[in-house]
Amino acid sequence: MTTVSFRIPRGRRQRGVVLLFCLIVLVILLIGGVAVMRSTHTSLASAGNLVFRRDLSSQGEQAASNVLTAFKSGVLKTAALSAASIPxxxxxxxxxxxxxxxxxxxxxxxxxxPSGTDFTGATFSPTASDLAGATSDITIRYVIDRLCRAAGTATTSSCVYAPSSSNVTGGSSQLPASQRPASTISPVYRLSVRVTGVRSTQVFLQTSFTRPE
Structure with a gap:
């Protein structure tokens, strides 16, 4: 009986191993490419959201302009007018x-x-219309509250207030009492703004300010 043996040339074996390594490298490169594409997409989406939120924040400044007008020449221009709530x-x-x-x-x-409550538990329901944004799908809503625990004349015992000339050191506080400016209470007001954009995206802004009364 004759036995026949076959031998695979060494060169063919080497070429098969090289092909296997090439396939492995291609798979790794493919996975890396997909990961880079996903990372790029995420970065672009994050950058887009950041720009969109900044735009909403800029549009929210309309509320500050309206409030400034109300305190300078509108319905809140005097201490007496701001002593009571104005829905x-x-x-x-x-x-x-x-x-x-x-x-x-x-x-x-x-x-x-909308309806909420104040520090005393009383109901507060603002009725002013929302402000319109640069486009029809953007709305701006705001509320102003005086940081006092009771309505009426602002007092140091019931309100958060800015220091008066008699509460600080230096400057005019070192003058004789007869030469100092009149000591007044400047309660702190808080402006809170909500800007709503597309896909119900919301940005909240808040600032506080005072006005001598």
Whole structure:
């Protein structure tokens, strides 16, 4: 009986191993390419969201302009006018109840007729219309509250206020009492703004300010 043996040339074996390594390298490169594409897509999406939120923040400045006008020549131009709440101007003379981030709860309501409570537990329902943004799908809603625990004349015992000339050192406080400026209470007001854009994206802005009274 004759036995026939076959031998695979060494060159063919080497070419088979090289082909296997090439396939492995191609798979690794393919996986790396997919990962890079996903990372790029995520970066572009994040950059787009950042630009969109910045645009909403810029549009929210309309509320600050409206409030400034109200305090300079509008319905809140005097201390007597700001001593009581004015729902039609979205103004509360008493500090509004807020969440842990300091945003008044009434501003978190998605209702067209929002309602919340103030420090005393009384209901506050702002009635001013939302401001229109640069496009029809952007709306701006805001509320102003005086950081006082009661309506009426602002007092140091019931309001957060800016220091008067008699509470600071240096400057005119070192003058004789007869030459110092009149000591007045300047309660702190808080402006909270919510800007809503497409896909229900929301940006909240907040600032505080004072006005001598």
């Amino acid at each position: 039609s101007a979205n103004y509360s003379a008493v500090e509004l109840t807020a969440n842990d981030q300091g945003i008044p709860l009434v501003l978190l309501s998605s209702s067209s007729s």
